[in-house]
Amino acid sequence: MTAARAKRPPEAAPRQDPGSARAFRVARAGGHVAGSVRGGGTPLLVLHGGPGLSDTSFLFADELEGWQTVRYTQRGVPPSSEQGPYTLEHHVADAVAVIDALGLQHVCVVGHSWGGHLAMHLAVSRPDRVLGLVLVDPFGATGDGGEAALATEMTARLPAGDAARADALDRRALAGFGSEAEALESMALFWRSYYANPAHAPAMPAGLRLSVSCYAESLTSMRHHLAQDTLARLAPTATCPVHVVVGGASPIPTSVGSATADLFPRGRLITVPGGGHLPWTERPGCLRAALENLRNELHADSLVPPHARQQCERAEPAV
Template structure:
């Protein structure tokens, strides 16, 4: 993916953010690059961590509002979007990349969705001195798998296993275009800007390697239970403001109940943790109820700045 004015993600987000966005990058092992887009100037920075298989562009609905009061950084994990792949994708490699980003941009508030919510927690455990606060949006928890109906688990595995094949035969590009249009329509009513967002989303999944990373991340989520439990057991949550938002739609009752219970448990680990249920929201809370997400991030920022208890 090109950088600067020719970068479709930069072009799309700059059309949504009054002062535009810029590209940043960090060189990791073997010379690979971890890349992000950033908008806004106020400190402290806010780092956005996307769900499994998603890219920084996934935050396009809330990024303009967040950039009004903070320096907002939305990064692409290794192998996705503009970031180079890693030789071996693991939970540890993903956490280390996020920690390296935190070390680069300075102490920050972490905002994580789904799988990104788990990564944000693990990065906070690993680098408490660089974590100023947390906002977790319907975060993935390793103990929810048992409550997912078997039929759903089987169908999901079949879908993710088929993704590389769909890319080869051209069907994935149609899926990406449809998802890009849906995202664009949530961002703006301007058809020209919608076209830019749609094209940027398609560009984020242009190669077969990018699409294969979607499958790899979802497989990683299904296989990380023991590793995550061990990390929780040996870690201490930093004393920082924390909000966890959970969805109300799209889950079977048992899974919804279990997710809520685990969210309560997660919030209780943090001295200043708060769990809030977001009405009329599906899993992608930042798209379904963006105002709730912006409010939660600003509440945490206010606590970081000492403006609220």
């Protein structure tokens, strides 16, 4: 998987206190997206899973040390605006708006699950803004993205009664007329199935929110683009490194990640033995290592000099 390496100018900025965090709020048509910037180092845009879910990237925050992390809650759930539209195009535009508002020219991107799929669309839509990707057990770029296999395996990992209840509630949510409480109940039942050993897995974190309309519309948009082969057509034109990290025991088959990595000229598959859909929980440090590998590859390209730092310059104050 080789291709001509596009050179972008190195970027540097003053040091920041790694422990400090600054909230931001970026205006969007009819609303806003809200998030925070923390630490110093190469800018890293963090795209959480979902869709329609609260920002869950706190679950792997320890793996992101040494980067200037830019996290935000995707549209649909507070503290960002709850109203749509929720298409992939709008999600990509929100991500670009965050990058613009913070005064960043280029970013690396890490995305988990749905966030990994969104990261691919960002990279092929705006290759001028993305230096490299780390995709953590993402929905894939071909076929149905692994959606059917994921649903089948997660159901198989549950007791029959729980599986039937979770599946029925999820179908209501996908149809767009289930309640938030029902959708969260379904997610809570399914949650342990994300792990390699569901019997010993932790429960879903408390306090999460889920927008049923965002969940349904975003997945409909993803399915539309998969049917149109959007990523399959555009991924071969991408010049940035793409590291696809998959759990060897994830409910998403490793073949989904392999097929995704193969689409990108600089794609690389990293399988985490014994890892589930949240592989950093079973194998702490695996995401940190993947990010460091990406940084080293960019350093070799002279895109990110050693210890390069770029400051986030602009953002609306949090209110």
